[in-house]
Amino acid sequence: MTRRPGLKDVAVHAGVSIKTVSRVVHAEASVLPETREKVGRSLSYLGYVPNTMARILRSGIADTIGVVVDTIADPFFAALVSCIEERALSDGLGVIFASTGFDPGREQDQLLRLTGQRVRGIVLAPVALDHHYLERHRSTTPVVMIDRSRPGFDSVVVDDLEATRAAVEQLVRRGHSRIAFVGKDGRFSTTIQRHRGYQQAVVDHDLGLDPALAPDSMAEV
16 A cells, blocks of 8 residues: 655655654644645645644544434434534534434444544534443543433433424324324324324324324333
């Protein structure tokens, strides 16, 4: 495998010092325009790629955030991670995506891998109920929960219960009386809250809980 060119290679090609190349790479102001242009040509010609890990080791600060979701095949999470990436890029940050497959063990492995890479922060759609193992990392790697909340963590969530109540009430106002609940899955706290909101609205409007429209078989987590 061909060795990637380093600062020394660029310095030799441009006929300048390694320190000068470093100043150009890090966009420092103390470089003459003609020198900056000459080094830039050498960087382009040699195909130099900055050593991100070396910079992280020096500064202790990464330029990426981690995003961990169930699966990016889910349309909801696909749209969400796209928005996160767009905002991160606008702030000069890269994004590392990982998935849990809704497996608590895999979630822990992914989170520890990301903290080991010194990402600047993590956005997590949590699976496990216990994230105590993140405590020793949170002073340097903040974690924000999305879609589902967990005690002790900042969270960005929707009030699924009230949103579902409002949806059912809108259908009732339009004259509907047989309203079904589709997509129940007891693994997800969000779905459980939606089912509760559905049941409450149906009871409040005396529509009758018909098992055929929403079988009451969800196991709460």
